[in-house]
Amino acid sequence: IGEIRRFIRDDGLVKVSRTLKESASRIRKFKESFIKEEGREPTVQEISQKTGLTPEDIINAMEAVQEPTSLFSPIFE
């Protein structure tokens, strides 16, 4: 069990913090090229199909890199 824990800690999880940002930039790139080709925004499911990321990962990644939404920030407390 200690093994499993160590494996995930040392190997899997360093990746996690890195991949959140990597995923976000992959999503952005895919989105840009999709818009160029199709003339519209891709849906989360289309992004999921093309990048292999789960919808949850996509939401999570976008949340992690989100800049404070300046337009709305005054109303958030």
Place this chain on the structure above:
Amino acid sequence: MEMIKNRARIEMSSMSENIGFARIAAATFAAQLNFTLAEIEEIKVAVSEAVSNCIIHGYENRPDGTIVLNMTIEDGKLKIEVEDFGVGIEDIEAAMQPSFTTSEERMGLGLVFINSFMNEMEIISTPGEGTLVRMVKIPEKSE
């Protein structure tokens, strides 16, 4: 379009920590439908605003109230209900007006945002009993 029917009901404390929690929960649940990231963002803003209102207005910042976030996916539509059991709204029509607010430093735009970001919106409220905001969002691609 989708035949999927799914539901989730969340009960949470009226603490500002839960605004972010509710926002992510709604976004993740919504991702089962064919929404774009921009539409997901609109859902997040609508849910944030509705939950903030429960905390700030409904419970006047008391942390011991309960907020219910009820979400259903049916017939390709996302239905979201945000409910509190707080002070309620005297005049719903007035509350819906842009820049109407009952607290000094606020902008009075929350309900306006919800109304403009969601396809349908309805408020049911009884003073002294609480407020329910019901909204529907339909993926644009499916229309």
Place this chain on the structure above:
Amino acid sequence: MEMIKNRARIEMSSMSENIGFARIAAATFAAQLNFTLAEIEEIKVAVSEAVSNCIIHGYENRPDGTIVLNMTIEDGKLKIEVEDFGVGIEDIEAAMQPSFTTSEERMGLGLVFINSFMNEMEIISTPGEGTLVRMVKIPEKSE
């Protein structure tokens, strides 16, 4: 350490779509405490395994069951309960053994993971009535 007390209770359908939903909801809720990303990842695995078990074993993949995810933050600890109202477990001690499984193609490691990733774990189950998995995770930094 923290004086904060917060709770959220989620009721959801026994659909595999909700495994990811529950995982993210738990991670977002947990993020109020001082957990490392590695610890959050462990919580996500534990919740995924517990919710999968409700769907696969508790409800034998029927989508019309209800799963409850109950989360509390108190005294700097995260308490999580995952409950179903399905078939229940005959022999809890056996179920906890590494590689014990009642379904052919499975690895029988879900409960072992939960037990190793969480600081405390307890199973309460009645055959024919359902199963409750209770777990506690404490931020390592606070210990």
